[in-house]
Amino acid sequence: MQALPSLLTFDAFFFDFDGLLVDTEPLHYLAYQKMLAKRNLVLPWDFATYCSYAHQKTAIFAEAIFTLFPALREENPNWMELREEKVAIYQKLLLTQPVALMPGVEEMLHFLARHHKSIYVVTNATRDQLEAIQPQHKVFRAITAWVSREDYEHPKPAPDSYLKAMELYSKKPFKGIGFEDAVRGIQALKAASLTPVWILPSGYARPATKELEGVYVFSSFHELLNRD
Known part of the structure; x- marks a missing residue:
């Protein structure tokens, strides 16, 4: 399997939310x-x-x-x-517990914003859940658009959520990349024909499943940025 191309070669970036961007x-x-x-x-x-x-x-x-x-x-x-x-x-x-960012998230979003990349959050979380967390971190202002559970029919591993987000990107065709922390999310990315990246923290076992073939794996966004 070849190395992941430079992030700057991609036009649009799609992120899961819970467990990937925020430590919920x-x-x-x-x-x-x-x-x-x-x-x-x-x-x-x-x-x-x-x-x-x-x-x-x-x-x-x-x-x-x-x-x-x-x-x-x-x-x-x-x-x-x-x-x-x-x-x-x-x-x-x-409503009572602060939610921290996952390691490297702030740097990753700032990096993409500096290079004027389009950034989409694509999540199974509801709009109410997102609105409880969004004000806690200024870096979320870099997000181009949010796709929550109310915006599509079938949840991950179906590709509906990512296909909905892809409709929001005006440039066609485009080169898209997606980031997930769960098998069902990776399945959704692959079904949507987005380059799949799995953020798997050190110490977590990688499940032996065919759905993860051809998936790029990094321990954190720090590791991903340091190679770019």
């Missing part, structure tokens, strides 16, 4: 813990184990939780209803 994964983890605690259930996973499941397809994550807690499946086998309960808890946490 601990809040998602806490929200699931609280959802389970309401039922006197204790999630036995440490944070790294949680992330290894949370970054998979929704069905895989749901089955892992139900396997841990058969009584939860008996109470309510509809995972999406349970997930909505968790989302409500997460939304409340966003």
